[in-house]
Amino acid sequence: MDHSTTRLAVSTVIFALRPEDGGTPSLWTPFVLRTRQPHLDQWALPGGWLPDGEDLDAAAARTLAETTGLHPSFLEQLYTFGRVDRSPTERVVSVAYTALVRSDEVERAAPGENVRWFRADALPRLAFDHNAIVDYAVQRLRTKVEYAHIAHTFLGQTFTLSQLRSVHEAILGHALDAANFRRSVATSPDLIETGEVLTGTPHRPPKLFRYRTAESSRS
Structure with a gap:
């Protein structure tokens, strides 16, 4: 692993409610298929590198739109994940965001073939430490639903x-x-x-x- 430089990235955990059989909604989140190493062909959170001249919030919104076609009205910084070994090739610090979207917004987005939605409580093995990021986002969401709108x-x-x-x-x-x-x-x-x-x-x-x-x- 190259420790000579540290790269900064943004990642976003998107939550939407989607109905199950019988009409009962459950929490779902989309992931993007990685097309290069490391973690080739694994699902990962939408995101990307942070350019020098772009604010964090703007980068999160831009990468979200580019990868999923979504433009959520709720986009909030979640946490910064910076464990030394979270990427096998270089030091990467990721600023994670949470986005909330309604089901009609999801339908309008019509994401591409490299985007797939999974139930938040039934995820596959994701790239990097993205399983841990989603778990953290779910716990924060459960805490906030009790006192926030x-x-x-x-x-x-x-x-x-x-x-x-x-x-x-x-x-x-x-x-x-x-x-x-x-x-x-x-x-x-x-x-x-x-x-x-x-x-x-x-x-x-x-x-x-x-x-x-x-x-x-x-x-």
């Missing part, structure tokens, strides 16, 4: 409590009691009832909610 990114502006619960279940990886979840979110000051209902349902139409924004908090 992460679910809003997956759902859009308005949603039902059932849809909100399905996002929490997909991220946490287990089922939640519907009544307990409803009671817990009912006490949240950030969740606002819109006064509208979801149309086109066979039963009593459920109420639609939204998250309180900074603007509505000041009004």
Whole structure:
């Protein structure tokens, strides 16, 4: 391994909810097939080298668009991975990002043949230390869904409590009691009832909610 120089790269863990059989969503993430050594023909996180004249956030967004066609509205720096032996050929420090996209954004992206989606809890052996990076991103996402408006990114502006619960279940990886979840979110000051209902349902139409924004908090 060449230790004479250190190269800086960006990598992005993309999360989307995709329905399983029966319509229950689960957490999925895409990977790009490596076409050169090291780790030829293994799946890896989307990313690339950081040019001298480009900011980290801009590089993460650019490499994501180039490799997957995705342009997520949520892109956040996750962690820096710099173990000495994480690359077999040279010293590489990777600044990892997390991106969240809705399922309709995934469909519009139409990624190429070298991009494949896997369930976040059923990954193949990835290149470099990318399995560890995804594991770290999943744990951070599970922590943040309890106190941040992460679910809003997956759902859009308005949603039902059932849809909100399905996002929490997909991220946490287990089922939640519907009544307990409803009671817990009912006490949240950030969740606002819109006064509208979801149309086109066979039963009593459920109420639609939204998250309180900074603007509505000041009004």
